[in-house]
Amino acid sequence: MRYLPAVVVDALLVLVFAAIGRASHDESPAGFLLTAWPFLVALLLGHLLAALLPARPRRPWSILWGVVVWVVTVTGGMLLRVISGDTAQVPFIIVATLTLGVFLVGWRGITAxxxxxxxxxxxxxxxxxxxxxxxxxxxxxxxxxxxxxxxx
Known part of the structure; x- marks a missing residue:
């Protein structure tokens, strides 16, 4: 259960990322789940990987844990977008990488x-x-x- 608060915070931040992205393109923010789902799936995989790494970080709120989750979330989210028939243009990859980095690693830095x-x-x-x-x-x-x- 010690992982749950970090997963919830991260999931909320991914949802915020998707809603902001949709709104910035004058798209209906209500469809943010269409944008968010690949990143949410990858986020869960990132937490799982961070928990299973042999020399893993021990605390889900640590910066190192956040870096693992961030890299897996961005990489996996982009791959799932492409596999599902959506696009992953270079500007979107850059914005998603930076924004999710600030979100997923940033709150951990503040916590530290x-x-x-x-x-x-x-x-x-x-x-x-x-x-x-x-x-x-x-x-x-x-x-x-x-x-x-x-x-x-």
Missing amino acids: LVRRNRSRAATTHAEVEDAGVEDGTVEDIATGPDDEHPVA
């Missing part, structure tokens, strides 16, 4: 930054507590030994 910042904040909070400060407030840190006069 947030987790790193939380970790640093927790470490800083622990260091403040280890220094004997009760709640880490500026007043506690800035008081002198007699706790009545702030340290200049």
Whole structure:
């Protein structure tokens, strides 16, 4: 079940990609599933491949996992489009590759930054507590030994 949230986020982003693409060509956004289905199938294959790789990334929200999913989604999605009789023109391949890269790897990068910042904040909070400060407030840190006069 730990894979499900990442799969859901990725699938929603693929749907957004397809809807934006349809709308940008003045096509009915309602038909976005026709554009999205090959990429959704490839997305699931990408998650499966990432989970089965021998030296696989361990977390579905990791950047490396996202890169595997991205490459398989773009490659597989384009192949499925062509096999099903649709086109895969070079400009579409470029736009899809860049957009899906930003979407599928980008949210993982943001997640990594947030987790790193939380970790640093927790470490800083622990260091403040280890220094004997009760709640880490500026007043506690800035008081002198007699706790009545702030340290200049």
